[in-house]
Amino acid sequence: MRALRLVSGRLLSMLVTLLAISLLTYAVFYLLPADPAQLSCGRPCTPQRLADARAFMGYDESWFRQYLDFLGGLVGGRTFGSGVAAVHCAAPCFGYSFRLNESVTQLILDRIPVTFSIALGAALLWLLIGVGAGMVSAVRRGTPVDRAAMTFSTVGVSAPSYLVGLLAILLFGFTLNMVPVSGYVPLTEDPVQWLWHLVLPWCVLALLSAAVYARLTRGQMLEVLGEDYIRTARAKGLGERRVIGWHALRNVLIPIVTVFGLDLGSLLGGAVITERVFSMSGLGALLLDAVGNIDLPLIVGVTLFSAFLIILANFLVDLLYGVLDPRATR
Numbered sequence: 001m002r003a004l005r006l007v008s009g010r011l012l013s014m015l016v017t018l019l020a021i022s023l024l025t026y027a028v029f030y031l032l033p034a035d036p037a038q039l040s041c042g043r044p045c046t047p048q049r050l051a052d053a054r055a056f057m058g059y060d061e062s063w064f065r066q067y068l069d070f071l072g073g074l075v076g077g078r079t080f081g082s083g084v085a086a087v088h089c090a091a092p093c094f095g096y097s098f099r100l101n102e103s104v105t106q107l108i109l110d111r112i113p114v115t116f117s118i119a120l121g122a123a124l125l126w127l128l129i130g131v132g133a134g135m136v137s138a139v140r141r142g143t144p145v146d147r148a149a150m151t152f153s154t155v156g157v158s159a160p161s162y163l164v165g166l167l168a169i170l171l172f173g174f175t176l177n178m179v180p181v182s183g184y185v186p187l188t189e190d191p192v193q194w195l196w197h198l199v200l201p202w203c204v205l206a207l208l209s210a211a212v213y214a215r216l217t218r219g220q221m222l223e224v225l226g227e228d229y230i231r232t233a234r235a236k237g238l239g240e241r242r243v244i245g246w247h248a249l250r251n252v253l254i255p256i257v258t259v260f261g262l263d264l265g266s267l268l269g270g271a272v273i274t275e276r277v278f279s280m281s282g283l284g285a286l287l288l289d290a291v292g293n294i295d296l297p298l299i300v301g302v303t304l305f306s307a308f309l310i311i312l313a314n315f316l317v318d319l320l321y322g323v324l325d326p327r328a329t330r
Contacts, residue, residue: 010318014311021307023067029300030063036296040098056081057098070095070300094305095297097290104301107286114184115282117194118201118274119267125206126213127260133210134217135252139244141222149214156211165204165277172200182279201278205271209263213256220252227251257317265313268306 037053038045054060058069058080069078073093080087080096089096094104137149173181179200185193224230225248233243272284283302290298 007319010315014315017311018304018308021311022071022304025300025303025307026067026070027063029296029303030066032296035059036098036294039294056085094301097295097298099293099295100298104298107298108283108302108305111281111283111286113186114275114280115271115284116268117184117187117198118205118271118280118282119264121198121202122205122209122271123260123264123267125202126209129206130210130213131217131253131256133214135221135244135249137214137218138221138225146218149218153211153214156208157215159208161204161208161273162277164208165201165274168200168204169277184280201271201274201280204277205267205274213259216256216259217252220255221248224248224251254321257320261313261317262310265310266306268309268313 035054037050037057037059040057041050041053051060058066061069072078073089073091073095075091077091078089078093078096080089087096089103089105092105094108096103097107100107133149133152137146140146169181172178180197181200183197185197187194230243230248233247234240238247271282272288274280275282275284276288283306287299287302287306289295290302
C-alpha cells in the first residue's frame with residue numbers, strides 16, 4: 001500500500017507538472033509577435049485571406065481558448081477548418097504543422113527512432129564507462145590510474161560537444177575512414193548499418209558525459225568508503241569485491257541515478273548538437289527547423305513532448321529509489 005501511494009502521488013505530481021509546463025509553454029510561444037497564419041496566407045496576402053487563414057488554423061481565438069482546444073486535442077483529437085478542406089488530427093494531437101502538412105504527433109513519431117537510438121546507446125556507454133572509471137579511481141586513489149582517470153574527466157568536462165564531434169569526424173571519418181560520418185539507417189532496415197552509423201555519435205556523447213559521471217562516482221565512492229558500515233563489513237571478513245560491489249556501490253548509485261534520469265530525459269527530447277554535427281534528422285533537428293520557420297504548433301508540440309520525457313524519466317528514477325533504498329518509499 002505504501003508503494004501504491006507513492007506511485008499514485010508521483011503520477012498526480014507528474015500530471016500537474018505537465019499541465020503547468022504546457023500552459024506556460026503555450027502562453028510564451030503564442031504571445032510572441034510572430035503570426036504563423038502569415039506564412040500560409042499566400043500572395044497577395046490580403047486582410048481577408050489572412051483572416052480566413054487565421055480562422056482555419058484556429059488563431060482567431062484568444063490564446064487561452066487555443067490552449068483549451070489544444071488540451072482537448074490531446075484527449076479526443078482535433079479538426080481544423082470545416083467542409084471538404086477540413087484537416088483532422090487524431091488523438092493525441094500535439095497540433096498540426098500547416099507548413100509540412102502533417103500532424104505534429106506523426107512528425108514526432110517519425111523522428112523518435114533516430115533520437116532514441118542516439119540517446120539510449122550513448123547513455124548505456126557513458127554510464128558503464130563513467131561509473132566504472134569513477135569506482136576504479138576511488139579504490140586506487142592517488143595512483144597513476146586515479147590521475148589518468150581524473151585527467152580524462154577534466155578533458156571531457158571542458159571540451160565543447162560540437163568541437164569533439166567535428167574532430168571525431170575529421171579523424172575517424174575522413175582521415176582514417178573507419179566509420180560513417182553522417183546519416184541514419186533504420187534498425188528494421190539493416191541492423192548492422194544501424195549500429196555502424198551510430199558508433200561515432202555514441203562515442204562522442206559517451207566521452208563527454210562519462211567524464212561527469214566518473215568525477216561524481218569517484219567523489220561519492222570516497223565518501224561512502226569512509227562510512228562506519230563499510231568498516232563494519234570489512235571487519236566481519238567480507239571480501240573487498242563484495243564490500244565495494246554491493247554495499248558501497250548501492251549507496252553510490254542513488255545520486256548517480258538522479259543525474260542520469262535528468263540527462264537521459266533531456267537527451268531523449270532531442271540531441272540537438274549531435275544530430276546537427278552528424279546530419280541526423282531526430283527531434284533536435286526537427287525543433288531547430290521549426291524555430292527557423294516560426295512553425296509554432298511544431299515548436300510547442302516538440303517542446304511539450306520533450307518535457308514529458310524528462311518528467312517521465314524523473315518518475316522512473318523515483319521508482320528506482322525504492323529498489324536501491326527501500327527507505328525512500330516510507
